[in-house]
Every structure is written in C-alpha cells, then in structure tokens.
Amino acid sequence: MGAEAAGERTLSPRVLEQAADWLMRLHDDGSAVQRAQWQRWHDADPDHARAWQRAERLLALSGKVPPALAHGALQRPASQARRAVLRSIAALLVAPLGGWLAWRLYDEAAWDGSPRTAVGERRRLVLDDGSVLQLDTDTAVDIAIDGQQRLLRLRRGQVLVETAxxxxxxxxxxxxxxxxxxxxxxxxxxxxxxxxASTALAVLEGAVQVALAAQGQQRIINAGSQVRFSADAFEATQAVTPAIDAWGTGMLVVDAQPLRRVLEQLGRYQSAWLGCDDAIATLPVSGAFPLDDPARSVAMLATVHHLQVQRGPAGLWTRLRPATSR
Incomplete structure (x- = not known):
C-alpha cells in the first residue's frame, strides 16, 4: 500500500477513535445538524479527513455498505444488523489497515471451493489464476478468487503453494x-x-509477508527461511529444513530428527496411532521414507535402527521399542 499505508499507521489513536465515533453517531442520527458538525470536524484537520477515508475503505471492503459511502450513505435507516457492521468497522479503525484484523472483513468473501483431503490422501489443484496448490494429508482449504482478490484460508493441515x-x-x-x-x-x-494453535511457514522462492492474527504485527520472510508463529507471537526465524517440500512427491526426508518427531509425521498419513517408547524417542533419524506406505517406512526404521515393531489388535496402534524390550 506504499506511502499511503505508512501514513495511515501514523494516525493517532485519538483521531481514529473520533472517526469511529462519528461513524456511529451518523448512523444513529443523520440529521442536518449532525452532518454539519461532522463536516466541521472532517475539515478541521487533514488527519481527520485521512481517518475518514480509512473508514470509507474499510466499509467498502466489508461488502455490506456501498463503496460510495461518504456521509450520505450513513443516512440510511438504522437497523441492528447495520449497527453491528458499523461497530465492527469502528473497532477495525484502531488497527493498521493491512493488519490481520482487516482480514476478518474477508470472512464474507464468496468462497467458491472447499478442497479437502482425507487421511493418507494428497491432492494437486491448479487455481483459476494459474497458481498451483498442493494439499497434504488431512488438509482443509477454502478458496475465494474474484475480480479483486485471490484468497485462500487454511483451516488445518499442510499446503505447498506456487503462485502465478x-x-x-x-x-x-x-x-x-x-x-x-x-x-x-x-x-x-x-x-x-x-x-x-501455530502455523509453520517455509519460503522456498520469493518472499512472504506475515501479519499475526491477534496483533497485526508483521514480518517479511525471505526465500531460504522458515518461521513458526501463533496468533500473537513469532518464534525465531531459521533456515529452511532441507527437502521440506518432499511430501509433495510422496516422501518424508529427514536429517537427524528425533525418532518421535519422525513417527509423528508418518502418523499423519494413517488413522492408527504410531509412536515409540520414551527410551528411544530422541534417537536421531536420517533418511527418506515413503508417505503412501507408512508400514514400509516403519519397517525401514526398525531394520536400520535395530528396533522391535509392536502392533495392537486389528492394527489400531503401532509402537517401536528397543529390540531387547520384552
């Protein structure tokens, strides 16, 4: 959003609160007296006009108030639903327009697809704009692509995205x-x-700008870097794990990862529980393992590391144990 967005971030909370207050007052009372008072406030300071412009754009983004807002559009008859929309917009004024709270306005977007994968399934999609989306096992995504935006919402699981x-x-x-x-x-x-409650992002090419859900705090992650974040905090940025995208070709590639972590990743591709004894949980594992055949991967681990495979009734669970265990 360039210099304009940077300017918006310098608006004082007091001015933004005044704009939010006028938003509600004009909704409740669109009389000529109120409009005249609003106009005097609007014209008294350039920051007032900028704050009101921000309110107009937020209202337009909501899709519930015509983009040609100005003060005239606020003179429509009051209603509980309309007041609720305006109250939400007023709250958004105190956050950066480019922050996560603005994303909430897209919840009313026309989600035109709901790709899902079952446990053990992977799926590749070419989106309407030419971008390629790969869905990992047990993944749920919503998609909304229209004339103004290209939006994806990851509800759970893992995706590999190549934008066009x-x-x-x-x-x-x-x-x-x-x-x-x-x-x-x-x-x-x-x-x-x-x-x-956390998301792990690994950037393989280009860069990705991340805004946290709770605070709107932003960070740009460049190619070769990865970061994990929750709604209110970033963890330390690290180098991308080698072959992190190998799952797209049906392989799990690990280098000196703890056995328990490797089994957790393999376990995502089957319904039965997969784990190990605490005594070998930190055993370092390296190698490439087929995701479409978790049983074969477990057998490979057992052979290479001289472990015992213990299975429960009807294959409901599988545990790796030291070979000497009874």
Missing amino acids: ADPQQPSRPFVLASPAGRMRALGTRFNVHHAA
Missing part, C-alpha cells in the same frame, strides 16, 4: 490465511503447515 503472475491488471494480492495469521505472497513458492 496474475493475468489480471492491476494484479490482485495473493493471500493465504490460517488461524494464526495472514500470509501475503510476494512472487513466491512456499510451504505452510497449521496444527493446533
């Missing part, structure tokens, strides 16, 4: 959201995994 140059001009932002934050692609190939 937007055929439309001006180009539409490509945004992938998870419950932890919003990721805007900057000409990019990247991997995202969301589980529990």
Whole structure:
C-alpha cells in the first residue's frame, strides 16, 4: 500500500477513535445538524479527513455498505444488523489497515471451493489464476478468487503453494490465511503447515509477508527461511529444513530428527496411532521414507535402527521399542 499505508499507521489513536465515533453517531442520527458538525470536524484537520477515508475503505471492503459511502450513505435507516457492521468497522479503525484484523472483513468473501483431503490422501489443484496448490494429508482449504482478490484460508493441515503472475491488471494480492495469521505472497513458492494453535511457514522462492492474527504485527520472510508463529507471537526465524517440500512427491526426508518427531509425521498419513517408547524417542533419524506406505517406512526404521515393531489388535496402534524390550 506504499506511502499511503505508512501514513495511515501514523494516525493517532485519538483521531481514529473520533472517526469511529462519528461513524456511529451518523448512523444513529443523520440529521442536518449532525452532518454539519461532522463536516466541521472532517475539515478541521487533514488527519481527520485521512481517518475518514480509512473508514470509507474499510466499509467498502466489508461488502455490506456501498463503496460510495461518504456521509450520505450513513443516512440510511438504522437497523441492528447495520449497527453491528458499523461497530465492527469502528473497532477495525484502531488497527493498521493491512493488519490481520482487516482480514476478518474477508470472512464474507464468496468462497467458491472447499478442497479437502482425507487421511493418507494428497491432492494437486491448479487455481483459476494459474497458481498451483498442493494439499497434504488431512488438509482443509477454502478458496475465494474474484475480480479483486485471490484468497485462500487454511483451516488445518499442510499446503505447498506456487503462485502465478496474475493475468489480471492491476494484479490482485495473493493471500493465504490460517488461524494464526495472514500470509501475503510476494512472487513466491512456499510451504505452510497449521496444527493446533501455530502455523509453520517455509519460503522456498520469493518472499512472504506475515501479519499475526491477534496483533497485526508483521514480518517479511525471505526465500531460504522458515518461521513458526501463533496468533500473537513469532518464534525465531531459521533456515529452511532441507527437502521440506518432499511430501509433495510422496516422501518424508529427514536429517537427524528425533525418532518421535519422525513417527509423528508418518502418523499423519494413517488413522492408527504410531509412536515409540520414551527410551528411544530422541534417537536421531536420517533418511527418506515413503508417505503412501507408512508400514514400509516403519519397517525401514526398525531394520536400520535395530528396533522391535509392536502392533495392537486389528492394527489400531503401532509402537517401536528397543529390540531387547520384552
């Protein structure tokens, strides 16, 4: 958003609160007296006009109030539903327009697809704009691509995204959201995994701008780097794990990872529980293991590391144990 967005971030909370207050007052009382008072406030300071412009754009983004807002559009008859929309917009004024809270306005987007994969399934999609989306096992994604935006919402699981140059001009932002934050692609190939309350992002090409869900705090992650984040905090940025995207070709590639972690990753591809005894949980494991055949991968681990495979009734669980265990 350039210099304009930077200017918006310098608006004082007091001015933004005044704009939010006028938003509600004009909704409740659109009389000529109120409009005249609003006009005097609007014209008294350039920051007032900028704050009101921000309110107008937020209202337009919501899709529930016509873009040609100004003060006239606020003179429509009051209603509980309309007041609720305006109250939400007023709250958003105190956050950066490019922050995560603005993303909440997209919840009313026309989600035109809901790709899902079952446990053990992977899927490759070519989106309407030419971008390629690969879904890992047990993954749920929502998609909304229209004339203004390219939006994806990752509910759970893992995706590998390769963005295409937007055929439309001006180009539409490509945004992938998870419950932890919003990721805007900057000409990019990247991997995202969301589980529990955190999201792991690995950027393979280009860069991705991340905004946290709770605070709107932002960070740009460049190619070769990865970061894990929750809704309110970033962890330390690290180098991308080698072959982190190998799952797209059906392989799990690890280098000196603890056995328990390796089994957790393999376990995502089957319904039965997969684990190990605490005594060998930190055993370092390296190698490449087929994801479409977890039983074969377990057998490989047992052979290489001289472990015993113990299976429960009807294959409900599998545990690796030291070979000497009884």
